[in-house]
Amino acid sequence: MLTQKEIMYLKENLDAEYLCIRKYEQYASLSQDQDVKNMFNTLAGYETQHATTLKNILSQNGVSYTSIYESYNKPQQNQNPQSLSITDAQILNDSLSTEKHVSSNYNTSILETVDTNIRKQLQHIQQEEQGHAETIFNMMRTKGYYNVQY
Ligand SMILES: [Fe+2]
Ligand SMILES: [Fe+2]
DSSP: OOOHHHHHHHHHHHHHHHHHHHHHHHHHHHOSSHHHHHHHHHHHHHHHHHHHHHHHHHHHTTOOOOOTTSOOOOOOSSOOGGGGTOOHHHHHHHHHHHHHHHHHHHHHHHHHOOOHHHHHHHHHHHHHHHHHHHHHHHHHHHTTOOOOOO
16 A cells, blocks of 8 residues: 555656656667667667566556557657757757656655565665666766766
């Protein structure tokens, strides 16, 4: 049995996962660089798994929830990014800030979770979100979009 607060946070987490899936599928189609495209498709796959985990937690506790972000028309591959004036650097920066935000939202959910098993599942997701931030950050460094100062 979930508390009202837990349900509220889990729904918010689930909305965020669906937004991540959309965003990364769209960014995969918009980015110029093949490595960046592949990275976004991989990330979209992870976010899909996260959404499934959250949906299962909710439904196992008697909560059925359909996010308004759940269904949408998937983008065509290789759209023309010039028409939007959007660069790979911009796309990567936005994704890094998304992952930071999502990870901190999981932190809030984890701290509110009563059940140990559910907490473990959320901690696992959060760890993967931190991994996503690292993956995106490393891609930015590799492609020369991020100059780290020591
Ligand atoms: Fe996720
Ligand atoms: Fe993520």
